[in-house]
Amino acid sequence: MLHILIYFIFFRDQILEMFDHAYNSYMDYAYPADELMPLSCRGRVRGLEPNRGDIDDSLGKFSLTLIDTLDTLVLLNKLDEFEEAVKKTVRDVRFDNDIVVSVFETNIRVLGYMRMIPHCTMILEFAALSRLSGDPIFEENARKAMDVLWEKRQRGSDLVGTVINIHNGDWVRRDSGVGAGIDSYYEYLMKAYILLGDKVYLNRFNTHYSAIMKYISQPPLLLNVHMHNPTVNVRSWMDSLLAFFPGLQVLRGDLKPAIETHEMLYQVTKQHNFLPEAFTTEFRVHWGQHPLRPEFAESTYFLYKATGDPYYLKVGQSIVEKLNTHARVPCGFAAVQDVRTGTHEDRMDSFFLAEMFKYLYLLFSEKSQLPINIDDYIFTTEAHLLPVSLSTTQPPCHTNNTEPQAHEDDLFSYSCPSAQTLFPNNPTFAKTIRDSYKYLTGVGRAQQASSDSQKGVYKLKLVAEVSHTPEHEEVVPLIVQLISPPFLGQTVFTAGPAKFGTDLTKQQHGVSSIMKSVPYTACGPIENAVELQGHIALALRGDCMFAAKARRLQEAGATGVIFIDHREGSSSADTPLFQMVGDGEPTDDITVPLAFLFSKEGATLTAALEEHHNVDVLLLPKEKQLGKDPESRLLLPVTDLRSENAGCAMENVSTKPRLYHLSSSRGITSPPLVKGVLSCIVGTILICTK
Ligand code: DMJ
Numbered sequence: 001m002l003h004i005l006i007y008f009i010f011f012r013d014q015i016l017e018m019f020d021h022a023y024n025s026y027m028d029y030a031y032p033a034d035e036l037m038p039l040s041c042r043g044r045v046r047g048l049e050p051n052r053g054d055i056d057d058s059l060g061k062f063s064l065t066l067i068d069t070l071d072t073l074v075l076l077n078k079l080d081e082f083e084e085a086v087k088k089t090v091r092d093v094r095f096d097n098d099i100v101v102s103v104f105e106t107n108i109r110v111l112g113y114m115r116m117i118p119h120c121t122m123i124l125e126f127a128a129l130s131r132l133s134g135d136p137i138f139e140e141n142a143r144k145a146m147d148v149l150w151e152k153r154q155r156g157s158d159l160v161g162t163v164i165n166i167h168n169g170d171w172v173r174r175d176s177g178v179g180a181g182i183d184s185y186y187e188y189l190m191k192a193y194i195l196l197g198d199k200v201y202l203n204r205f206n207t208h209y210s211a212i213m214k215y216i217s218q219p220p221l222l223l224n225v226h227m228h229n230p231t232v233n234v235r236s237w238m239d240s241l242l243a244f245f246p247g248l249q250v251l252r253g254d255l256k257p258a259i260e261t262h263e264m265l266y267q268v269t270k271q272h273n274f275l276p277e278a279f280t281t282e283f284r285v286h287w288g289q290h291p292l293r294p295e296f297a298e299s300t301y302f303l304y305k306a307t308g309d310p311y312y313l314k315v316g317q318s319i320v321e322k323l324n325t326h327a328r329v330p331c332g333f334a335a336v337q338d339v340r341t342g343t344h345e346d347r348m349d350s351f352f353l354a355e356m357f358k359y360l361y362l363l364f365s366e367k368s369q370l371p372i373n374i375d376d377y378i379f380t381t382e383a384h385l386l387p388v389s390l391s392t393t394q395p396p397c398h399t400n401n402t403e404p405q406a407h408e409d410d411l412f413s414y415s416c417p418s419a420q421t422l423f424p425n426n427p428t429f430a431k432t433i434r435d436s437y438k439y440l441t442g443v444g445r446a447q448q449a450s451s452d453s454q455k456g457v458y459k460l461k462l463v464a465e466v467s468h469t470p471e472h473e474e475v476v477p478l479i480v481q482l483i484s485p486p487f488l489g490q491t492v493f494t495a496g497p498a499k500f501g502t503d504l505t506k507q508q509h510g511v512s513s514i515m516k517s518v519p520y521t522a523c524g525p526i527e528n529a530v531e532l533q534g535h536i537a538l539a540l541r542g543d544c545m546f547a548a549k550a551r552r553l554q555e556a557g558a559t560g561v562i563f564i565d566h567r568e569g570s571s572s573a574d575t576p577l578f579q580m581v582g583d584g585e586p587t588d589d590i591t592v593p594l595a596f597l598f599s600k601e602g603a604t605l606t607a608a609l610e611e612h613h614n615v616d617v618l619l620l621p622k623e624k625q626l627g628k629d630p631e632s633r634l635l636l637p638v639t640d641l642r643s644e645n646a647g648c649a650m651e652n653v654s655t656k657p658r659l660y661h662l663s664s665s666r667g668i669t670s671p672p673l674v675k676g677v678l679s680c681i682v683g684t685i686l687i688c689t690k
């Protein structure tokens with residue numbers, strides 16, 4: 001207990017120090033400008049800097065960052081700074097600027113006194129404004145916008161698109177996902193119910209949520225589909241904004257897919273330090289920018305509160321460390337221009353102060369350590385705190401819509417998540433789910449497949465090349481042993497096996513010299529097929545499936561393949577081995593032996609090849625003690641050890657076999673649920689009230 005308290009204090013102090021660095025940099029170098037330019041150490045004033053297009057529409061010359069940060073100051077117990085900031089806001093901030101601003105961004109970050117055209121993604125802020133001011137017009141108009149969107153849903157799929165023409169109500173973009181463009185709509189339906197206590201919003205949310213789980217959620221992926229033809233996915237990449245969705249699923253009480261998607265996102269951050277703005281279903285960077293978005297921290301916070309699993313503290317710790325290591329600059333924190341290079345961009349968006357520090361601080365805080373009772377508030381999409389006491393205020397407007405009723409058999413409709421309720425005696429619940437996705441990145445891929453059982457309907461299917469190892473099946477390592485001088489059997493690498501190709505435990509493979517494939521990934525026609533004949537090919541992992549590479553190299557005449565990990569720095573010493581599996585198609589045609597080396601071992605092997613030009617290797621289930629075996633000494637460097645298997649002194653391999661699990665099921669399976677709960681109140685976690 002003392003240990004965890006010290007841990008919490010350490011990280012809270014670190015987060016406070018980071019906040020001070022960011023906030024003071026804004027106040028010292030940028031205020032009253034809207035945003036800080038952390039590389040130039042000055043404020044970003046719209047019109048004075050090169051136009052960045054849409055993202056500049058957040059800048060209304062109203063000291064955006066100061067306003068967006070106000071309630072973070074309260075939550076972080078910086079009450080003197082808060083008072084000072086309020087005084088500055090009252091004294092300096094003006095809304096009578098002749099400037100076009102984004103309605104959405106201004107609503108969520110500022111909510112001024114302007115009469116804005118109601119927008120779907122606005123119900124929380126406008127309802128709060130109505131209930132606090134007593135003027136119903138804000139909530140009424142925001143509600144009308146929500147009603148229109150609901151009416152405009154695609155009746156077959158119950159999905160909505162991402163862009164609608166506000167003049168004629170036609171969908172402009174019919175792709176449907178949970179990320180950019182649509183994220184806050186779903187979020188606000190759920191939260192409008194929580195804040196306002198109106199079941200209409202919950203029923204709408206539940207209708208959409210069922211559709212999302214049917215078509216968009218393919219755990220751990222969240223895909224974009226066509227709203228009119230939802231079994232067809234419309235792109236092969238995901239955007240980073242969808243990282244908020246596991247947090248929303250926690251509010252919904254649907255923890256399993258939340259854990260799965262969050263784990264996938266965590267694996268992506270492990271690869272690239274941050275979530276790139278867009279990444280493919282194979283977890284490659286599609287758009288490398290990272291503007292210090294808070295959504296992943298948000299979901300981490302919700303999952304920790306829902307599960308109590310300290311794993312999520314470790315995730316939070318990694319977020320803190322990566323921000324300090326890769327984004328911190330002398331004048332604040334800088335966005336990352338490209339996660340592949342780590343280059344910085346001269347921007348620090350206001351949401352970094354409004355959201356990131358709130359979620360991180362809350363993650364490492366006990367409720368009693370906060371200056372407010374967090375259970376009394378709900379977060380807006382910008383992490384601003386609205387009091388749930390607003391739900392007891394009489395709603396000023398009503399709708400005439402015919403609304404869907406919750407199905408009696410939908411146990412989740414009126415449930416709230418609770419760590420105690422969902423998995424009372426199973427603290428490892430989250431871990432068992434996460435374990436299935438541990439080695440996902442860089443190896444999974446989505447492919448379109450038809451299936452008779454699905455009546456010819458195309459369905460996006462994740463084929464995680466490593467995820468087919470049945471639960472609890474041990475991965476038995478292989479050995480790549482360097483035989484030719486000067487190695488003479490003394491250099492041995494632990495390698496991963498494959499589920500296809502020659503089974504080296506049953507059929508020994510002879511000595512072959514190695515040669516790099518051209519192209520190195522072996523994902524296109526093999527250009528050095530003539531030279532490759534009779535060699536074991538070296539092929540870089542990535543870009544296409546292991547099976548596709550193996551097939552191509554076998555056809556080119558290679559006698560085996562050693563795959564080398566493309567992720568820098570991986571090694572068998574610190575990365576659990578996995579078993580390569582096929583691509584979902586029959587792999588009987590692949591008969592050559594296959595082995596997988598992590599990148600450190602692979603680098604040693606390729607360096608040896610460059611230095612010595614000829615490197616002979618053995619692919620074996622266990623190391624041969626060649627030095628101790630007189631027969632083997634005689635054989636060296638003869639190119640076949642097939643006949644002398646008997647009599648070799650076998651020793652245990654150095655790396656212990658690791659477990660790998662597959663979980664293909666979706667959804668929480670019948671946990672005891674709270675039924676008949678009338679409303680849910682969100683603070684750090686939902687509390688169910690009858
Ligand atoms: C924030 O402004 C809000 O969270 C918004 O809903 C979308 N995302 C940005 C931060 O990424």
